[in-house]
Amino acid sequence: MNIYNDFKNQIFDIFLKVIEENNFNLNNIHDLKEKFTVELPREENHGDISTNISLVLSKLIGYKPKELAILIKSDLEKLESIKSVSIEGPGFININFDNSFWHEQIFKILKLKFKFGESQIFLNKNINVEFVSANPTGPLHVGHVRGAVIGDVLSNILKMVGYEVTKEYYVNDAGNQIDILANSVFIRYEEIILKQKAEIPEGYYPGEYLIPLARSLYDIHNDSLLNCDKFNAIEIIKKFSIDFILNEIKIDLGRLNIKMDQYSSEKKLVQDLSVNKTIQELENKGLIYSGVLPAPKSTVDDWEPREQKLFKSKIFGDDEDRTIIKSDGTLTYFASDIAYHRDKLIRTNGKLINIWGADHGGYVKRMIAAVNAIADKEGQLEIKLCQMVNLIKNNQPLKMSKRAGNFITLKEIIEEVGGDAIRFIMLTRKNDQVLDFDFDKVTERSKDNPVFYVKYAHARVCSVLKKAKELGFLKEKNNIDLSYLNHEVHLKLIKTLTYWPKVIETSAIHKEPHRIAFYLIELSSSFHSLWSLGRENNELRFFQKENDEWTYANLSLIRALKIVISSGLNILSVSAPEEM
Secondary structure, eight states, X not given: OOHHHHHHHHHHHHHHHHHHHTTOOOSSGGGGGGGSOEEOOSSGGGOSEEEOHHHHHGGGGTOOHHHHHHHHHHHHTTSTTEEEEEEETTTEEEEEEOHHHHHHHHHHHHHHGXXXXXXXXXXXXXXXXXXXXXXXXXXXXXXXXXXXXXXXXXXXXXXXXXXXXXXXXXXXXXSHHHHHHHHHHHHHHHXXXXXXXXXXXXXXXXXXXXXXXXXXXXXXXXXXXXXXXXXXXXXXXHHHHHHHHHXXXXXXXXXXXXXOSEEEEHHHHHXXXXXXXXXXXXXXXXXXXXXXXXXXXXXXXXXXXXXXXXXXXXXXXXXXXXEEEOTTSOBOHHHHHHHHHHHHHHHHSSEEEEEEEXXXXXXXXXXXXXXXXXXXXXSSEEEEEEOOEEEEETTEEEOOOTTTTOOOBHHHHHHHHOXXXXXXXXXXXXXXXXXXXXXXXXXXXXXXXXXXXXXXXHHHHHHHHHHHHHTTTTSOOSSOOGGGOOSHHHHHHHHHHHTHHHHHHHHHHHTOTHHHHHHHHHHHHHHHHXXXXXXXXXXXXXXXXXXXXXXXXXXXXXXXXXXXXXXXXXXXXXXXXXXX
């Protein structure tokens, strides 16, 4: 149930009527519906809903925006439930509804319950959301958390609009970083056996998180790996270390209430020749050639021109062609990444979304170019970049460095503030904006803490329903009269509730999960305002001793509110407490 889509359809039908009456011939007229919007106006005095259809489509029929708006207005005024229609500015059409229309929406929410907000606009479509994908060289830290939450919540939103979603983690278990990991673990393993502190070479992983891993390795192999061939020992340590760390990563994700559907191995892609098959496929399309890249813009002392195998990335919108096979015959990471995305396209048979850190921004164009080449069409891959998170405690920034070994792990953050706070706060900024995570503020019990603010709204709702049950007001009653809900604060709350399906749909289309958190904060603010006014004004109290009809009307609103707040918190995978 999305009244904004319903009225969009009706407004578009009126536009088509105008076209027919004036003998205009337009091609692909149904594509025009995606060009205009129907939504809540930014200013409350601009009506209940507003549309820009006249501004967007007037040129197609040679009308001025206001002329088209006048024609649409005359037919809109004939629709049931519309109280008034006005034309503002250069041609915006603003619509006001009778209060009874808004009251009817409460009944619809109560009937649909937690299906309110769901839609099937992307039914039978598949989508793969890859996120986190941290190298299995250490535990997850705050640098991974934001992408983890955004990817998980986005997946929940996409399911709400009909998508079949696969949540995926790409395990980079091949390459130089795994060699460094294994050698770093071997040093820790030696320390246990020789009982003496070793010097950690420059470029190795010095973090103490490798000590428990090395102890587990020793528990299984004792000192046998120290006495066997070093190459064989390192190979054993590689597999053991990857399995150990990946298991720890899965545990950490579980602490954050995240469960992946698929873990894909880079090493497996290389072993089953998927990378070679991908390169061959690109060669068959005439997209691989032998060539020399131009000299880098920045001065590199040891640079010299070398012939390499290059992918024609530039013809797909990249800044330059990219190396697939180096001059020494070794594959680049980019070659493996193309093979991985080819594998995802085959398995998913639908679109792909990658959630990356902002430090991967320079990799976006080449990856989209490669997917366009493999898929033979554009738009199959969308990449969302997450800006960094600044940790703040006692008004001081907390620094971290994975290689230096003093990073702050996800486990430590969860133990201090809880998973709910982390998940919610990570969505209080758009993904492309830097976010400050203040340990002190996220544990405050105040309106300045959005996590507390929204949860407290739900707890207050539950307290009202608990009191209603104690007073006997939750027994079934037919024909509840909602006309008592005519105060502006009631109507504002109802309008905000009714916007919920639109929020979900917009979040899904634009891949912006922060919209859910923003909406819940706004909805909670409307409810807290009603609560406060009720304390000051007896006429706005939820329970009226001499007027049961008033009470039942208010309880209907409260029950609808509980459905929407609970649904929103559920999408965020944040708990909805009944008491606080």
